[in-house]
Amino acid sequence: MSRQKIILLGATGSIGLSTVDLISKNSERYDVVCVVANRNAEGLAKAARRVQARHAVLNDETELDTLADLLKGSGITVSGGRQAVLDQCAEPVDLVVSGMVGAAGLEPNLAAIGAGSDLALANKESLVCAGKLVLDAVKRNNVRLLPVDSEHNAVFQVFERSNADHIEKVIITASGGPFRHASKERMRAATPADALKHPNWEMGARITIDSATMMNKAFEVIETLHLFPLKPSQIEVVVHPQSIVHGMVQYSDGSLLAQMGPADMRVPIAHCLGHPERLSVDAQRLDLATLGQLTFEAPDAQRFPSMRLVWDVIDKGDGAGAAFNAADEMAVSAFLKERIGFLDIVSVVEDALGQMEARNLLSQPSSIAEVLHIDGEARRIASDIISTI
Ligand SMILES: NC(=O)c1ccc[n+]([C@@H]2O[C@H](COP(=O)([O-])OP(=O)(O)OC[C@H]3O[C@@H](n4cnc5c(N)ncnc54)[C@H](OP(=O)(O)O)[C@@H]3O)[C@@H](O)[C@H]2O)c1
Structure with missing residues (x-):
């Protein structure tokens, strides 16, 4: 089997490091053409060595000399600057894993799609900002868009496209974050350190704060609408503090299909890397008897106004x-x-x-x-x- 050519965007971040872990444990399957980060030269050099990448790019050139020094003798070439990132993304490969944070990921993602590369998308901001343009490009270039976000990956696994007419609704879960039951007064006094204490997931700072305000879930509602053929009224958010059930699809015969798994992003990332095959992942296995209870509750739009705002944003x-x-x-x-x-x-x-x-x-x-x-x-x-x- 020839190895799949991969580009990894955001190689030093939370999604990036989980991807590096999976690739380094399945090195016979993947040939990493390039790893990209913003300015963390040390992290990028480490990631590049672990996956034996051919090339490493820093978006911000300040630390480019450090990166070159750290990779001296490794055979890994380096470059820097926004244009270098875009040029790499314009090289056709089998799969681009998009783990950059923020709207900065939009142009690299579009360059990758334009090159005809499949995209494993963690960078939800691209869909929130420009869902229609991204989806049009995906169609035009006939590439696959694989959702990395755990909720969307869950829905992707149980969404029967052949029975799309029989889908009543899609449910995505939210942990509720660190302030699930906190009063407004408590939230008003919250410090960054308080808000960065996510109960279940270890993630980058931006998405962790967005989880605490539930803006992340608002973004994910928009992401769901772009990834699946649904009307806004068919999407529901439910708070599920254990983060075991990630997404569900309800069918017209009363069946509710759910995907469950540990709170470990390597599981959905592996689903995208292997698709349509499955990889073996050394993630924790669920022990349902020990877990005991899975609970669900409606989100409180009063304390989390992002849950109210999102529907208006979708309308517009x-x-x-x-x-x-x-x-x-x-x-x-x-x-x-x-x-x-x-x-x-x-x-x-x-x-x-x-x-x-x-x-x-x-x-x-x-x-x-x-x-x-x-x-x-x-x-x-x-x-x-x-x-x-
Ligand atoms: N973490 C999760 O569990 C999770 C789950 C679902 C979805 N997501 C989504 O995945 C994306 C990444 O999240 P994360 O938690 O992994 O973030 P993170 O830990 O903050 O990592 C962000 C990565 O993006 C790189 N980066 C930032 N700006 C860049 C730019 N302008 N050009 C090139 N690279 C840039 C950073 O490089 P430096 O290190 O050099 O700054 C870093 O590698 C976000 O869209 C997030 O919503 C994350």
Whole structure:
């Protein structure tokens, strides 16, 4: 069997490291053409060596010399800069694993799709900002879009496309994060350290804060709509604190098919890497008798207004999605720097959306340039709002 050619974006992050682990344990299957990170030279050098990549790219060139030094004698070549990232993504390979964080992942993902490479997508922001453009490109280039996000990967595993007419609804689960039962007062006083304590998953800072505000689940509702042929009214979010059931599909005969697994991203990533085959993963096996109980509850849109905002964003389309994500990126970053409080995060996003709408800046983007324009305007407006807090 010839080895599958892979590009790994975000190789130093949480998704990236889980992917590195799987690839290094299945090295006979994969030939890593390139690994990419932002500026973490040490982490990238380590990842490149572990997967025996041919090439390593840093988006930010500041630490490029360090990367070159760290990889001296390894035979792994290096390059730097945004254009180098895009050039690598434009090289056709079998699969690009997209584990970059933020809207910065959109153009590399589109370059990969344009090159005819299949995409294993963790970077949900691309779908939130520009779902229609991404999906159109996927269709045009006839590539596979495999969902890495655990909820979407779960739904993907139990979604019978041949019976799509018989699907009543899709349910994605949310852990509820560290403030599942916290009062508004408690949330108002929450520090970055409090919000970064996710009860079940170990993830990058941005998605961990987004889990605490449930913005992450709002993004995932939008992601679900792009990945599966559904109407908004067919998507439900349910809080499931154990994070064992990740996604479910309800059929017209009353069957509810669920995918379950440990809270270990290597499981959905392996599903994408191996698809349509299964890989062996040394993840923990579920012991249901020990687990005892699986519980489910409705999300509280009162304490988590992201769960209310998302439906309006969906109504307005991808322009609103791009602003929703960009304002959140700014607000999360300000919260992590202790510039604003925890409850301010979603308020900043809501306020920025309102101002964008009032200025007619939320129209459906028909090109990447338009998405980037909306993204830039939303960042500017969010930053102004943050400076007044
Ligand atoms: N972590 C999870 O369990 C999980 C689950 C589902 C979905 N996701 C999604 O997966 C994506 C990654 O999340 P994560 O938790 O792995 O994030 P993370 O730990 O913060 O890692 C982010 C990665 O992206 C790289 N990066 C950031 N900006 C970049 C740029 N402009 N150009 C090139 N590389 C860049 C970072 O490089 P440096 O290290 O050099 O900064 C790092 O490798 C997000 O979209 C997230 O929503 C994550």
